Amino acid sequence: MLDRLAHALRTVHPDRPAVLGRGRTGGTRVLIRRGELADLADRYAAALHARGLGPGATLGVAVRPGPRALAVLLAAHRLGLRAAVLDPTAGPDVLAARLALARPDLVLADAAAQAVAGWAGPLARRADLALPRLSALGPVATLGRRLPGCAPRLAVTGGAAPAPRDGGADTDAVIVFTSGTTARPRAVVHTREGLAAGLRTVTDLVDPRPGSTVLGGTFFVLVPALAAGAAVALPARRPRALAGQLARLAPAQTYLTPPALRAALGAGARFHGRVWTGSAPADAALLRRVKQAGADQAWGVYALTELFPAAAVEEAGKSAHTGPGDLVGAPLPGVRTGLTPEGELLLTGPGARHRYLGEEPDPWVRTGDRATLAPDGRIVLAGRLKDMVLRRAENIYPGLYEPALHLPDVELAVLVGVPAAGAPGDERLVALVQPRPGADPRRLRAALRGPLDRMGGARPDAVLFGEVPLAGRSRKPDRAAAAAHCARELSA
Structure with missing residues (x-):
């Protein structure tokens, strides 16, 4: 392509x-x-x-x-x-x-x-x-x-x-x-x-038309749209500006993350044609709001860095799902599914990544998502298995940043996700820091400023001091218990 x-x-x-x-x-x-x-x-x-x-x-x-x-x-x-x-x-x-x-x-x-x-x-x-x-x-x-x-x-x-x-x-x-x-x-x-297989899958799913306008800014938006003869508008960052952009352009296809969609709706945006969202969970209520704001169709796309895209579902199908879990749709053509004994979703297909750099090739992608498969093959997610925080459609992996928090006066530190109010599937990133006995909290907080600044876009929304819960014979940090503790502390 x-x-x-x-x-x-x-x-x-x-x-x-x-x-x-x-x-x-x-x-x-x-x-x-x-x-x-x-x-x-x-x-x-x-x-x-x-x-x-x-x-x-x-x-x-x-x-x-x-x-x-x-x-x-x-x-x-x-x-x-x-x-x-x-x-x-x-x-x-x-x-x-x-x-x-x-x-x-x-x-x-x-x-x-x-x-x-x-x-x-x-x-x-x-x-x-x-x-x-x-x-x-x-x-x-x-x-x-x-x-x-x-x-x-x-x-x-x-x-x-x-x-x-x-x-x-x-x-x-x-x-x-x-x-x-x-x-x-x-x-x-x-x-x-x-890469070519993934781009073909996007093209077949979206079917961009020559002479139309597409709103979106990712590589998987730009290439299929431009190859088909459409023009691509890069989304404005501010919600009110984005709402005005949608009104002026009336794009036939719009690609925005769930946080961007919520912000645009909050600014009174009206939509046109088909709207696509992914990179973070998009519940049926959000897709319905998009259609109520003028869209002909509102689609949720399930995709990973390792396989883009994997599945898709339109609002009508998602709203019809009344069982437990998050329906993300049927696997797209060529995508095959499997489950580990622990219930982790496995995916493979022509567009799957070849390997991880420095590792041997493996056709099956471990998604880190717990899932069930409906009799008709549709994928229903039931929570994450990975230690990953999803904030404003950005994946943040704690293991990349936690080592920087372990200063001399820190006994233990973890980064966890706490549900963000009013945004289903979105999380706040919280650092739970356990000081060493006798450490001065003021001096420690000042010492943490440098490491926190160096986290860039992964800087935590809040830093709490307290004991990090442990679990199991190995006494590893219990991230679920730490997240629950942080949620209680923040709500208080």
């Missing part, structure tokens, strides 16, 4: 808008046209080729979603590179560990992602953006506008792009980091074949 997209951008209405954004006065502006996006990808491919990057090399990408990020991924695909997606909000310690695992030959970062010190330090912290010092990253080049303190810009010229390099369907295409610990981060590896 990436090959088809690259061809379609240049040959199918190249003068039409490809990506739309919000103008300074609140209107809609064209960020890039279809032919311009194809040209930009060619220039990036030529620049990366000139840097000596070829098939099998790893390119780190720390660029905010938008035309530049998409053009970089198209360029990487053309050259046969594998792209390691680096999240600037993960915090410098976690990012340094991830970079040590992926070992990119070059990191492309925009100015915002590099804003960690000097003039941009306060701005970066407010935006939850933080990369390690540039010296820790290895070779770095700035993509787009360069600001003081940033690495040198990627030398982009008008030279001819190299011929496409195809290392085969089973070569690595992308690395996306997920769980693990700071000492042992974990990364999902998708091959070119697996």
Whole structure:
């Protein structure tokens, strides 16, 4: 599909808008046209080729979603590179560990992602953006506008792009980091074949139409929509602005996370066409509200980093489910399911990840979700088995951040999720810290400021001091009991 997209951008209405954004006065502006996006990808491919990057090399990408990020991924695909997606909000310690695992030959970062010190330090912290010092990253080049303190810009010229390099369907295409610990981060590896299968599944499910407008900002939205000849509008961040954007564009397809949907509805948004939501639980009540606000259909999509997408259900089907658990729908074509003896849901299919970086291939994905399977094969979730907190549609893995809390005056510390009021399936992230006997609470709280700041977008919503509950013969932290304790403390 990436090959088809690259061809379609240049040959199918190249003068039409490809990506739309919000103008300074609140209107809609064209960020890039279809032919311009194809040209930009060619220039990036030529620049990366000139840097000596070829098939099998790893390119780190720390660029905010938008035309530049998409053009970089198209360029990487053309050259046969594998792209390691680096999240600037993960915090410098976690990012340094991830970079040590992926070992990119070059990191492309925009100015915002590099804003960690000097003039941009306060701005970066407010935006939850933080990369390690540039010296820790290895070779770095700035993509787009360069600001003081940033690495040198990627030398982009008008030279001819190299011929496409195809290392085969089973070569690595992308690395996306997920769980693990700071000492042992974990990364999902998708091959070119697996990535193509996932994109085909999205296309068949959504069926974007030429000349229509699609609202959404993820890779799995941009590629199928643009390949079909649709224009993609990047969602506004503020709820009122998003509501105005929906009113102006009347998009045929809209992709928003459940928290974004709730915020938009709270701002009086009206919807059109079909609305899709995922990355966090979306109950039937939320989908009904979306349809009451004008949508023809409202779909919940069950997806994982390891397999996107896996299942989908429309509001009518979800509302008809009266049994226990959360119905997430029937497996999409090609997706197969299984259950472990403990009831953990297993998934596999053409779009499943090939392996975790540094590990052997395994076709079955352990979802970390407890589930049951209806007689007709539909998936009903019954809670999580993973130690994962889901806050505002972002997965936060405690093991990545808990080690930073273990200061000399800390006996034990855990990060747990507490249900967020008024948002089913959403959680608040709470740090429960058990001080060592005799520790001064004031001094300890002050000492924790540094580690908390370095968590970036995973900074806890609250920090509580108290005893961490233990369980079992091994006396491990009892996370369920800790979460219950934190919920009681916060409600009090």
